[in-house]
Amino acid sequence: MPLNAVAPSLASDMAQAMIDGFNRHYRLFRTESARAKHRFETCDWAAQQRAQRERIEFYDLRVRECQRRLEREFKAAQQPMEVWQQAKLFYIGLLVQHKQPELAETFFNSVTTKILHRSYFQNDFIFVRPAISTEYLETDDAAANPTFRSFYPRLDALETSLRDILLSYGLRGRFEDLGRDAQRVADALRRELAADRQRPNFQIQVLASLFYRNKGAYLVGKLINGFKEVPFALPILHRAPGVLYVDAALFGEEDLLILFSFSRAYFMVDMEIPSAYVQFLRSLMPRKPRAEIYNALGLAKQGKNLFYRDLLWHLRHSSDPFRIAPGIKGMVMLVFDMPSFPYVFKVIKDHYPAPKDTSREQIRGKYQLVKRHDRVGRMADTMEFSMLAFPRERFTDELIAEIEQHAPSQLEISDRDGDGQVEVIIAHAYIERRMIPLNLYLQEAFDAGEGDAAANAQLEHAVIEYGNAIKDLVAANIFPGDMLWKNFGVTRHGKVVFYDYDEIEYITDCNFRAVPAPRNEEDEMSGEIWYSVARNDVFPETFGPFLLGNPRVRQAFMRHHADLLDPAFWQQTQQRIRQGEVIDFYPYGTHRRFDVNGGVAGLGELADPAAADGETPADQPDTSAPATAVEPSE
Ligand SMILES: Nc1ncnc2c1ncn2[C@@H]1O[C@H](COP(=O)(O)OP(=O)(O)OP(=O)(O)O)[C@@H](O)[C@H]1O
Numbered sequence: 001m002p003l004n005a006v007a008p009s010l011a012s013d014m015a016q017a018m019i020d021g022f023n024r025h026y027r028l029f030r031t032e033s034a035r036a037k038h039r040f041e042t043c044d045w046a047a048q049q050r051a052q053r054e055r056i057e058f059y060d061l062r063v064r065e066c067q068r069r070l071e072r073e074f075k076a077a078q079q080p081m082e083v084w085q086q087a088k089l090f091y092i093g094l095l096v097q098h099k100q101p102e103l104a105e106t107f108f109n110s111v112t113t114k115i116l117h118r119s120y121f122q123n124d125f126i127f128v129r130p131a132i133s134t135e136y137l138e139t140d141d142a143a144a145n146p147t148f149r150s151f152y153p154r155l156d157a158l159e160t161s162l163r164d165i166l167l168s169y170g171l172r173g174r175f176e177d178l179g180r181d182a183q184r185v186a187d188a189l190r191r192e193l194a195a196d197r198q199r200p201n202f203q204i205q206v207l208a209s210l211f212y213r214n215k216g217a218y219l220v221g222k223l224i225n226g227f228k229e230v231p232f233a234l235p236i237l238h239r240a241p242g243v244l245y246v247d248a249a250l251f252g253e254e255d256l257l258i259l260f261s262f263s264r265a266y267f268m269v270d271m272e273i274p275s276a277y278v279q280f281l282r283s284l285m286p287r288k289p290r291a292e293i294y295n296a297l298g299l300a301k302q303g304k305n306l307f308y309r310d311l312l313w314h315l316r317h318s319s320d321p322f323r324i325a326p327g328i329k330g331m332v333m334l335v336f337d338m339p340s341f342p343y344v345f346k347v348i349k350d351h352y353p354a355p356k357d358t359s360r361e362q363i364r365g366k367y368q369l370v371k372r373h374d375r376v377g378r379m380a381d382t383m384e385f386s387m388l389a390f391p392r393e394r395f396t397d398e399l400i401a402e403i404e405q406h407a408p409s410q411l412e413i414s415d416r417d418g419d420g421q422v423e424v425i426i427a428h429a430y431i432e433r434r435m436i437p438l439n440l441y442l443q444e445a446f447d448a449g450e451g452d453a454a455a456n457a458q459l460e461h462a463v464i465e466y467g468n469a470i471k472d473l474v475a476a477n478i479f480p481g482d483m484l485w486k487n488f489g490v491t492r493h494g495k496v497v498f499y500d501y502d503e504i505e506y507i508t509d510c511n512f513r514a515v516p517a518p519r520n521e522e523d524e525m526s527g528e529i530w531y532s533v534a535r536n537d538v539f540p541e542t543f544g545p546f547l548l549g550n551p552r553v554r555q556a557f558m559r560h561h562a563d564l565l566d567p568a569f570w571q572q573t574q575q576r577i578r579q580g581e582v583i584d585f586y587p588y589g590t591h592r593r594f595d596v597n598g599g600v601a602g603l604g605e606l607a608d609p610a611a612a613d614g615e616t617p618a619d620q621p622d623t624s625a626p627a628t629a630v631e632p633s634e
Helices: 008-034 036-041 045-074 081-095 101-115 155-167 178-193 252-259 274-284 290-296 300-316 360-372 397-406 438-448 453-475 521-526 540-547 551-565 567-578
Strands: 148-151 203-207 211-213 216-225 228-240 243-246 333-338 341-348 383-391 411-414 423-433 488-490 496-498
Touching: 008 036, 008 045, 008 081, 008 101, 036 045, 036 211, 045 101, 045 211, 045 300, 045 360, 081 101, 101 274, 101 300, 148 155, 155 178, 155 203, 155 216, 178 216, 178 228, 178 243, 203 274, 216 274, 228 252, 228 274, 274 290, 290 300, 300 341, 300 383, 333 397, 341 360, 397 411, 438 453, 438 488, 453 488, 453 496, 453 551, 453 567, 540 551, 540 567
Parallel strands: none
Antiparallel strands: 148 203, 203 216, 211 216, 216 228, 228 243, 333 341, 341 423, 383 423, 411 423, 488 496
16 A cells, blocks of 8 residues: 555554653653652652652553553554554654654654564664754753753852852752852862863853752763863762752762763653753763663663664674673573673573572562662663574574573574574573673782782772672662672772672571581581571671682781671661661762862772773772761761
C-alpha cells in the first residue's frame, strides 16, 4: 500500500497516544525530581532515598501503559507497516516544538520495539538515529530561568555575587554564615585562577536547578576567564535542620567526574530541557560519554539508548575482536570485552559449580538490587541488554567455545536477518565499565618486588582503598558476600569499586558472629568447622586466611583495617542501620571539606597512585579514610 493510502487519522492517533504516554512519563519524572528540594529542605532523608529508588521504575511502568493503550485502542500489533511508518512521521511532527525530543524518541522506540518484530528495528520505523536536533533548545517561557544563568562579578568582589548565587535558589532555611561561605568559595575560586588577570569575558555560569542526592544539594557551574574555564560544584548541606552551609568547593573535570561517577546513585534535578543540562555538563566533563551523563541525571533509558548507539558506532569503526576478559574467570558470570572499548559484557552462566548455590533469577535479583540501591561510589552501575547481536567475525573462537561450554542457552549463531551476515546473538547480558581487577593490580605490585617504592605505594594504596570500599558498602547496608580481591576493580584514579553481586546481602539480614571457643582439644585440632553455621552467619575473624595470605598485604591490612576482622565492627554498624540512621557519603575526600582545612584542594591528598592505566574516568581516592562519615550535625 502506498504511504498516502494509509488512513491518516489512525497513524496520527497512534503517534498522539505515544506522545501522550511520554508526556505523562516526563511530567511524573520531573515532579518527583522537583520534590527533592522539599525533601532536602525538610531533611527527609529516608524519603529522598526512597524517591531515588522508586523513580527508577517509572519508565517501564509508563512504557507498559502506553503499549497496552496502543493494543487496546488501535490493535497496534495488527497494523500494517505503512501505518507504523506514518506514525513515526507524525510523531516527528509532534516533536518539533517539544522540549525533550530525544527522550520522547527513545520512548517511542521502547513502546514500538515491544510491539513490532525485530526485523522492523530500523530507521524507517524507530529512531535508530535521532530525527530532531536538541541544539540550542531553550525554554520559551520568558519569565522562567534559562538552563543556566550568567553572573559578571569583579574578581575582587566575587563574594557579593556568590552570596547572590547561593540565595538565588530560594532554599528554605537559612545559611549558618552566608558571608563566611561566600568568602571561602571566593577564595577557592581565586586560587583556581591563580595569577590570571581578569579578562573581559570574566563570568560565573550556574545551572538553574540544584542537583539533589541523599543529604546533599549541589550547585553546579563554571568560571570563565579568557580562554580558561573552571568547572565547579558546591555541596550544600544541613548543619542542623534548617541551617545550611557550603561544605566544600570542588573544581575541575576530575572532581566533577567523581561527583557524577557511574558508581553512585542518580541525581534528582528539576529540568525542563534535559539536553541543555547534558550539553552544559559535557562542557565541564568533555571526556564523559553523554550516555553516562544522562544516566547520572536519572534518565537511564536515554543513557542506555545512547550507549547502544556508541557501541554500534564503535564496532563500525574498530576491528579488534571480543575476547575473554583478563583476570580470574567467574564461577557465575562469563565475562568478555573488546580491548578497544572500555566496558565489559557479563553473561550469566547456565551452571554454577559448588559452593555456589544460586539461580539465574536470584542473580538477576541481586543485580536489580544494586541498580536501585545507593551505590555510594563503591558499586559499578550496570546496563541490562537482551538479544545483543554482533558480527561473528568479531568473536575469537576461544570466546565462542567458552560461551558454548558455559552459557549455551544464551547463545545463538545465525544469519537471522537472511542478509548473508552471520551474527552472534547473546540473549541476556549486563554491561559495565571496565576496571583493573584488584588481584591483577596487586600482582603488578608483587611482580615489581619489595625494593620498588612505587610498587609498595601501589600495594599499600590498594589495600587501604579495598578496606575503605568495604566500609562504605557496610555503611550502605551492603555485605559483599564474596570479598576476594578479584571481585573488586580499580578505576582510573585508583578508586576501588565492587562488581561481583551474586552473593551480596543486606547487612541487616546477616548474623555476624564470633567463632565460638573450641569445646575440647579435638575441636581445636580438627581443622574442620565443628560449630554449626546457619545460612546468614558471617564470621569476620575467618576472613584473614582467604584475604591475607601475602605477608605484605597482611601487614598493610592490619595497619589500616584490622577492625574488619572483628565481629564487633560489623555488629555496631548493623545496629546503627537498624536504628534508622542514614549514613552520609561524601563524593569527595574529607580533606576537601572547608571545616577540615579550609577546603584547599590537594592538601592531605596522596600522590595519584594510578600507575593504573584503567580507562575509567572515575573517582579520586581519599586514601586517608573511607568517604563514609556521619553528618556533622550528628
Ligand atoms: N567491571 C569489570 N572490569 C574488569 N574486569 C571485570 C569486571 N567485571 C568482571 N571482571 C572480570 O571478570 C571476572 C568475573 O567477574 P565476576 O566477579 O563478576 O564473576 P562471578 O562469576 O560473579 O565471580 P565469582 O566466581 O567470584 O562469583 C572477574 O574476576 C574479573 O577478572
